[in-house]
Amino acid sequence: MYLADILFFERFEVDILSGAKTITIRDKTEKNFLPNTIVQVSTYETRRWFCQILIKDVQPIRYDELSEFHANQENMSLEELKAVIDEIYPNVRDLYVITYVLLGS
Numbered sequence: 001m002y003l004a005d006i007l008f009f010e011r012f013e014v015d016i017l018s019g020a021k022t023i024t025i026r027d028k029t030e031k032n033f034l035p036n037t038i039v040q041v042s043t044y045e046t047r048r049w050f051c052q053i054l055i056k057d058v059q060p061i062r063y064d065e066l067s068e069f070h071a072n073q074e075n076m077s078l079e080e081l082k083a084v085i086d087e088i089y090p091n092v093r094d095l096y097v098i099t100y101v102l103l104g105s
């Protein structure tokens, strides 16, 4: 079963809508996005829809493999990215990089 919806914290909305944030890193519960499908995006806090994205790729990654390259795609420093992942997914080391393009809002 492929996922058709995704939630983002409101604090990421501006970066997503500006195109500054082009990936999201999730745990195994959200690895089942299908490349070349459209996904509806809403806020985690209130479930307010704010855009749709096209999934380009889903790739497994280990926490220790996160790099400045991924941080740049998240519009963060690597230190910030690891702090965000530590906060959302404490002690999770098997992650997934979901690459997307913004379609519209």
Ligand SMILES: CC(=O)Nc1cc[nH]c(=O)n1
Pocket: 007, 008, 009, 012, 023, 024, 025, 026, 044, 088
């Ligand atoms: C709601 C939620 O989990 N949001 C996340 C998680 C990881 N990365 C991200 O950009 N947004």
